[in-house]
Amino acid sequence: MESTKLKYTLGTPQQxxxxxxxxxxxxxxxxxxxxxxxxxxxxxxxxxxxxxxxPLAEGIVSGYYLYDPLYDWKIDLRNGEVxxxxxxIVATFPVTVDGDNVNVIL
Amino acid sequence: MRVEREKLVLIGNGMAGVGxxxxxxxxxxxxxxxxxxxxxxxxxxRIMLSYxxxxxxxxxxxxxxxxxxxxxxxITLHTGTTVVRIDEDTxxxxxxxxxSVSYDKVIIxxxxxxxxxxxxxxxxxxxxxxxxxxxxxxxxxxxxxxRTAAVIGGGLLGLEAAKGLVNLGMDVTVVHLLEDLxxxxxxxxxxxxxxxxxxxxxxxxxxxxxxxxxxxxERVNGLRFSDGTExxxxxxxxxxxxxxxxxxxxxxGITVNRxxxxxxxxxxxxxxxxSVGECxxxxxxxxxxxxxLFEQGxxxxxxxxxxxxxxxxxxxxxxxxxxxxxxxxxxxxxTETAEHTVISAKDEWKRTYKKILLKDNIxxxxxxxxxxxxxxxxxxxxxxxxxxxxxxYNEVMGTGCCGGGxxxxxLSVETMADEEIVCGCNGVTKKAIVDAVTENGFxxxxxxxxxxxxxxxxxxxxxxxxxxxxxxxxxxFQESAKAGICSCTTLSRDEIVAEITAKGLKTxxxxxxxxxxxxxxxxxxxxxxxxxxxxxxxxxxxEDEKExxxxxxRMSANIQKDGTFTVVPRMYGGxxxxxxxxxxxxxxxxxxxxxxxxxxxxxxxxxGVKKEDVPKVWEExxxxxxxxxxxxxxxxxxxxxNQFCRFGTQDSMGVGAMLERKYERLDFPAKFxxxxxxxxxxxxxxxxxxxxxxxNDGGWxxxxxxxxxxxxxxADAFCKVKTDExxxxxxxxxxxxxRETGNYLERTSEWVExxxxxxxxxxxxxxxxxxxxxxxxxxxxxxxxSDPWKKMLDDDNTRSALFEKANL
Numbered sequence: 001m002e003s004t005k006l007k008y009t010l011g012t013p014q015q016x017x018x019x020x021x022x023x024x025x026x027x028x029x030x031x032x033x034x035x036x037x038x039x040x041x042x043x044x045x046x047x048x049x050x051x052x053x054x055p056l057a058e059g060i061v062s063g064y065y066l067y068d069p070l071y072d073w074k075i076d077l078r079n080g081e082v083x084x085x086x087x088x089i090v091a092t093f094p095v096t097v098d099g100d101n102v103n104v105i106l
Numbered sequence: 107m108r109v110e111r112e113k114l115v116l117i118g119n120g121m122a123g124v125g126x127x128x129x130x131x132x133x134x135x136x137x138x139x140x141x142x143x144x145x146x147x148x149x150x151x152r153i154m155l156s157y158x159x160x161x162x163x164x165x166x167x168x169x170x171x172x173x174x175x176x177x178x179x180x181i182t183l184h185t186g187t188t189v190v191r192i193d194e195d196t197x198x199x200x201x202x203x204x205x206s207v208s209y210d211k212v213i214i215x216x217x218x219x220x221x222x223x224x225x226x227x228x229x230x231x232x233x234x235x236x237x238x239x240x241x242x243x244x245x246x247x248x249x250x251x252x253r254t255a256a257v258i259g260g261g262l263l264g265l266e267a268a269k270g271l272v273n274l275g276m277d278v279t280v281v282h283l284l285e286d287l288x289x290x291x292x293x294x295x296x297x298x299x300x301x302x303x304x305x306x307x308x309x310x311x312x313x314x315x316x317x318x319x320x321x322x323x324e325r326v327n328g329l330r331f332s333d334g335t336e337x338x339x340x341x342x343x344x345x346x347x348x349x350x351x352x353x354x355x356x357x358x359g360i361t362v363n364r365x366x367x368x369x370x371x372x373x374x375x376x377x378x379x380x381s382v383g384e385c386x387x388x389x390x391x392x393x394x395x396x397x398x399l400f401e402q403g404x405x406x407x408x409x410x411x412x413x414x415x416x417x418x419x420x421x422x423x424x425x426x427x428x429x430x431x432x433x434x435x436x437x438x439x440x441t442e443t444a445e446h447t448v449i450s451a452k453d454e455w456k457r458t459y460k461k462i463l464l465k466d467n468i469x470x471x472x473x474x475x476x477x478x479x480x481x482x483x484x485x486x487x488x489x490x491x492x493x494x495x496x497x498x499y500n501e502v503m504g505t506g507c508c509g510g511g512x513x514x515x516x517l518s519v520e521t522m523a524d525e526e527i528v529c530g531c532n533g534v535t536k537k538a539i540v541d542a543v544t545e546n547g548f549x550x551x552x553x554x555x556x557x558x559x560x561x562x563x564x565x566x567x568x569x570x571x572x573x574x575x576x577x578x579x580x581x582x583f584q585e586s587a588k589a590g591i592c593s594c595t596t597l598s599r600d601e602i603v604a605e606i607t608a609k610g611l612k613t614x615x616x617x618x619x620x621x622x623x624x625x626x627x628x629x630x631x632x633x634x635x636x637x638x639x640x641x642x643x644x645x646x647x648x649e650d651e652k653e654x655x656x657x658x659x660r661m662s663a664n665i666q667k668d669g670t671f672t673v674v675p676r677m678y679g680g681x682x683x684x685x686x687x688x689x690x691x692x693x694x695x696x697x698x699x700x701x702x703x704x705x706x707x708x709x710x711x712x713x714g715v716k717k718e719d720v721p722k723v724w725e726e727x728x729x730x731x732x733x734x735x736x737x738x739x740x741x742x743x744x745x746x747x748n749q750f751c752r753f754g755t756q757d758s759m760g761v762g763a764m765l766e767r768k769y770e771r772l773d774f775p776a777k778f779x780x781x782x783x784x785x786x787x788x789x790x791x792x793x794x795x796x797x798x799x800x801x802n803d804g805g806w807x808x809x810x811x812x813x814x815x816x817x818x819x820x821a822d823a824f825c826k827v828k829t830d831e832x833x834x835x836x837x838x839x840x841x842x843x844x845r846e847t848g849n850y851l852e853r854t855s856e857w858v859e860x861x862x863x864x865x866x867x868x869x870x871x872x873x874x875x876x877x878x879x880x881x882x883x884x885x886x887x888x889x890x891x892s893d894p895w896k897k898m899l900d901d902d903n904t905r906s907a908l909f910e911k912a913n914l
Contacts, residue, residue, distance in 0.1 A: 008914045015907065019627075019653035020660075023717070023911040030911075037615075037627060051172045055669040058657035060630045067630035069657035069665060074629075084546050085556035 010095075010102045016041070021057035021066075026106060031093065032057035033102070034077055036064060041095040042077040043104045049073070049088030056090065111138040112210040114410070115199045117189045117354065119143025121152055122383025122399040123215025124171055125533050129407030131179055137410075140182040140207050142189045142199070147239060148173055153396050153531060155242050156429070159270030165239055170532075192358040194376055211378050211410060214355060214366060218348035218384040218394065223258065227320030233342045236267045245343065249274035252340035256280075256329055258317055260287040262427060264345035265304065269429045271343070272308045279310040279337060281317060281329065291425040291436040295452065296459055296475045303432050303457070312337060348394050350385045365392040370417030372406040382406050389420055397421060397530030404525075404533070422489045424530075426481065426566045435481040438488040439463050439471030446470070451503065462502065467494050482570040486522065519573045528574065529560035529567045539571060543578045551575060591850075592631035594623045599849045603639050612647075614640065614654050630656070635850035638737070641773050642845055645887035652904070658735035661908060662894045663720050666713070670700075673712045673723050674734035676770070679744045679763030679782075680708025686729065693726045705734070707741030707779065718911050724895040731895045733770060737851075739778045742766040743791065747784030747801070754784035756801025761830060762790075768834070769841065771891035772884070775848035775857075778841070793820045796844075796854040797837055806833045810840055810866070811858030819855040822863045825871050838881035839870045845884070 008026045016022055016035040023046055024031050032046040032055070042064075048054045050071045058069040065083070066075045074083040080090035093106045114130075114137035116123045127139060143149075149171040157163040176183040188202045192212055200206045220235020222228050232252075234244045248255065249271060257268040260282030271278045280287075286297040287304075301311060316332040320342060329337045350365035361367045361375035365387030372380045372388075382402045384394055393399065398421035408415035424437035440463065442448050447464040458476030462469060462484070469492050472484040480502045487498065522528075524537035542548060542557045551571050555561045561568045590596040595618075597605070602621065611617045614636045618628050628636065637654040658664050663671035675690070690710055694702055700714025709732060715723050724731075733740060744762035748754030762782035769780075781790040782799045792798025794814035798821045800807045805828040812821030824840070827833050843866065848857050858866065870877050898905050 010914070011912065017653070017904065017907045020907060022907050025911060025913045027914070051169075051174065052166070052667060054667055055665075058661065058665060060633055060656070061653065062625060062627035062629055062633065065625075070667060072630055085548065085553045 005105050007103050007105050010104055012100050013039070013041075013097060013102055016102065019061040021059065021061070023055070023057045024104075026104065029106060031104065031106075033095070033104070034061055034066065036061060036077070040064075041097060041102055043093040043095045043106075044075070044077060044080055045091040045093075047090070049075075049082055049090050050086075111136050113138045113140070113208060114211045114213070115139075115207055115209040116141045116213045116215060117192075117199065118213075118215035118217055118383070118385070119145065119149050119183070119185065120215060120217050120383065121149065121170070121396065122217065122403060123213055124149040125400055126213060126215070126382055126403035126407050127181070128171075129403055129533070130410055133407060133411045133413060135407070135411040137211070139179070141176070141184070142187050142201060143183070143185045144188045145238060145240075146186045148176070148183070148185070150239065151531065152238070155236070155239070156266035156270060158239075158242050159245060159267065160273050165242075189354055190357065191354065192360075192376065192379060194358070194379075197378075209378070212380065213406070214360075214374070214379065214381040214385060215383045216351040216354060216385045218350050218392075220344055221347040221349045222344050223317060223346055225317060225319055227322065227326065228344070230320055230322055230326040231324050232322075232326040232340060233320060233344065236263050236343055236345050237348070241343075245271060245341075246274065248341040249276050253277055254279075254339050255341040255343065256312075256337055256339035257343045257345055258329075259345035259347070260284075260311075260313075261290065261345065261347070262288060262425060264343070265300075265309075265427065266429055267343045267345050268309050269304065269307065269432075271341075276341070277310070278308075279312050279339070280304075281312045281315050281331075281337065283314070283316055285314050287311075288425075288427075288434070291440065292434065292475075293440050293442070293461065293473055295450075295461070296434065296436070296473045299457060299459055299475045300427075300432065300434055304429075307429075307432070348384060350387070350392050352385055355381070355385070363387050363390075370405075370419060371409045372402055372418060380406055380410075388418065391420060393421060393423065395423055395425065397527065398423065400527055400530060400533035404527075422485075424481075424485045424488075426478070433474070433476055433478040435472075435474040435478045435484075437472050437481075437485045438469075439465075440473045449499070449503065460503070462494075464494055468492070469494055469498075479569060482567065482573075486526075519570065519577045522574075528570050529558075529562075531567075532559035532562055534558045534560040536574060539574050540578055543575060549575070549579065591635055592629055594618070594625045594628050594632050595621065597621060599635075599639075602636065603643070606639060606643055612640070612644070613649075614651055628654075634659075638773055638775065638850050642887075645890050652908075659737070661717075661720070662731055662735060662898060663715070664735045668714075670714045670716055671720050672734070673715050673720065673727070674705065674709060674732035675727050675729035676732045676766070677709040677741075678766045679742055679759050681744075681759055681763060682709075689727060689729075693723055696726070697723050699723075705741075707734075708743050709734075709741060718909055721895075721899060721905055721909050725899055730770070730893050737774050737776050737778075738772060739766065739769045739774070739780070741779065743779070743781040743795070745783050745785075745787075745789035747782075751784060753787060754801075755803045756782075756784045756806065758782040758784035758790065758801060761799070761801075761833070765834070765837065769837070769884075769888070771893070772841075772845075772888055774841070774845055775850050776853045778854070780837075794818065795821060797821075797840060799833065799837075804828060806830075808833070808836055808840075811854045811863070813853055813855035815853075817855065819859075822858060824863070824867065835877060835881050836870065838884045839877040840866070842880040842884035842887075843869060845887075846880075 010024050018035050021032045021034050030046040031043045034042045046055050046057050048068050054070040060067045064077050073086045080092040082088040093104050096103045119141050151168045151170050154168040190202050191200045198206045198208050220237045234241050255271050255276045255278045257264045258281045260280050268278045268280045287301050317329050318332050319330040320326050321328045326342050352362045355366045356362050366381040366385050367387050368381050374381050383399045401421050405415050405418040422438050427434040450461040452459045461473045463471040469487045522536050526536050528536050538558050560571050617636050633654040634656050637651050641648045652660050697719045699712045703711040705711045742762040742765050744758045747758030778796045780797045781792045781795040783790045784801050792800050792809050794812045798809040807826045808824045809821035810824045813819045
């Protein structure tokens with residue numbers, strides 16, 4: 001069974017500061033959108049995989065990695081995988097940029 | 107098509123049972139697993155309850171397997187459900203709520219209950235055991251309400267409970283039947299030393315007392331002893347022992363003695379039914395400590411997955427008391443008889459004691475007090491039944507002066523078997539640790555902890571884990587110990603600062619690029635550090651990098667665990683006005699602030715502000731930022747001083763507010779706290795501040811390097827000055843010297859110890875020119891700063907990116 005995917009337009013690239021996360025709620029899912037220093041965009045669910053939870057958007061970004069703001073877990077923005085020695089995964093969503101629109105599909 | 111898996115039911119959601127399941131999963135056992143637990147919590151680390159009581163850990167911290175773990179492993183979990191019977195004929199497990207689950211194999215791990223003395227009054231209100239989270243909660247609640255407590259039982263658990271209650275502020279007496287504490291683990295000498303140490307820590311003792319009655323009406327109010335004497339107590343903890351919880355087994359027709367009787371493969375008298383942990387009796391022994399439970403669990407897990415295993419032949423019991431500051435250890439036999447050869451050393455000055463018992467030259471037992479560094483080696487020697495040799499003697503008695511540490515460490519861990527359990531609390535073997543190090547390239551105990559769980563609980567195995575790490579890494583262990591400020595670089599703080607100045611590096615990116623960082627854009631440790639060093643070196647030209655700031659500094663507000671923030675406005679010197687208070691109250695109501703808290707720094711903290719509301723709260727408060735989130739000057743705490751106080755000799759409120767206004771907003775290596783007192787009564791607690799100032803009739807005395815936090819330190823007397831101008835100059839010079847030489851995140855308490863007080867005095871007090879230059883440099887830096895809340899309110903772009911949440 002294939003569920004229907006929706007495309008949301010998040011805004012213009014300029015609205016996203018390099019290496020600083022921004023929160024966007026897309027229907028029921030709250031996303032943290034990151035723009036890396038090479039201007040790639042990534043979207044992850046704004047919820048730490050740490051057992052105690054918490055947001056991700058305020059973390060420090062280095063390359064394609066995010067250091068979560070509350071527990072300092074290192075997370076790969078490309079696939080959502082938590083790096084060793086911690087374990088876990090964050091839901092990731094594909095982001096496209098066409099012209100002046102940053103879009104996410106979920 | 108999916109093969110039907112065998113159904114395994116675990117009764118008891120505690121450490122022993124779940125530990126066994128973890129082993130089964132690790133070994134790839136293909137069972138369909140259901141777990142029943144009577145308590146409403148997921149599996150937690152029972153031996154850590156002492157820390158919960160002590161206050162150093164929360165219940166959340168001691169949860170071993172959260173509900174996600176059960177889900178991830180496809181385990182059906184029924185908490186708050188007690189199994190009442192196993193029906194062998196229908197092969198079903200039946201619970202008190204009527205639920206029945208069919209099984210192929212059952213593990214009983216129902217643990218034990220507190221043994222409650224069968225004396226009159228033992229069911230009164232205010233009498234508890236010390237076994238589970240509910241008991242712990244009862245004790246925490248009692249400490250709020252009552253003053254005196256009695257703990258019946260001077261064993262391991264009783265002493266931990268007693269110390270916990272003392273820490274909670276209660277007046278606690280330990281009542282013990284015998285003359286020696288922990289008589290089942292310690293000999294008379296160690297026991298006396300332990301009692302003396304606990305007395306020093308505030309625990310009282312009633313030794314050789316048999317409790318015959320608990321007195322009081324509905325609620326207990328005291329104890330009566332067999333000798334007719336009495337003890338007043340509003341709260342009683344029974345810690346006389348544990349009783350294997352065997353009711354279910356009995357009701358199901360399984361053979362029960364003191365515990366549920368099992369053979370060497372943990373099989374009970376009922377086919378396909380096994381038992382592990384404290385409810386179990388093996389070869390006549392019921393164990394009440396954690397390590398044997400894991401050893402049983404390992405054997406059972408292997409048996410259930412069909413792997414080859416040695417039978418379980420009983421455990422050597424080793425004990426470690428979990429009271430901070432009291433180190434006691436015992437393993438194997440501890441009371442000497444005619445057939446033992448005794449090696450002992452007692453040092454009454456250092457308050458240490460060490461005893462090793464040999465039988466036919468075989469090491470059969472050991473007791474340590476005060477210094478337990480050899481506990482891991484001794485436990486192993488006793489367990490293996492090693493023969494005493496000169497080499498071992500020199501190692502464990504610490505008499506060998508040559509040979510060096512390397513050889514010694516090799517002796518312990520190199521010969522250790524792969525399957526040997528290093529961390530008894532979490533059942534981690536040597537092999538698991540070695541694999542974790544070799545496969546993941548770990549270099550620290552913390553990494554091993556996060557990956558394997560070793561050292562996560564009582565921490566007693568940390569020396570062994572360190573030794574294993576050292577053994578596996580060999581020479582590179584040394585190298586990693588001398589690493590740089592984080593794993594991204596091998597450069598030290600001083601080297602980085604020198605390179606920045608020498609090469610004129612301007613941004614973190616440039617620093618990391620030129621200095622060849624391993625991770626091009628650094629990590630959460632080095633980015634904020636380098637950003638600080640750049641700002642310190644170039645106060646006027648460095649463009650602060652928001653993206654290199656830790657969340658709180660980036661947002662100018664403190665993040666809470668639920669993602670909301672706190673807002674703390676300035677109250678210079680802890681002085682406010684009715685108008686400001688009114689505005690704070692209005693804004694708090696308007697934005698539905700969850701809690702308004704008076705902080706330790708004499709101001710108000712608005713807790714639980716939604717992220718998107720934070721800028722609005724700032725705007726409507728219209729007050730300067732209190733920098734409660736920053737590595738910067740927090741508050742200047744003041745007493746009332748000579749404006750009002752009859753003892754006051756100086757205007758502490760005025761000078762405090764002046765200093766807070768002067769030094770606010772500047773970045774420091776770590777947070778910075780000050781206090782100003784109007785007289786030597788020191789009501790504003792100068793001794794625990796980074797700079798503490800105490801007024802007297804002739805001027806001021808300045809103290810530095812105090813800290814009230816994790817590692818409390820009383821501030822050192824730094825100098826005395828006569829005028830307010832001199833005071834400001836000294837404060838400026840100390841702060842700037844700290845800013846220029848401190849490691850990022852290093853508090854002044856550590857900085858003073860590292861630099862040496864006399865050294866700092868020489869730089870600042872003995873050299874007026876230098877002092878004035880330092881003061882001029884901080885003034886230059888102070889001229890560059892401005893209020894961050896205002897700045898953010900004026901910058902629509904950044905504010906929107908940081909705080910707004912778009913809803914699509």
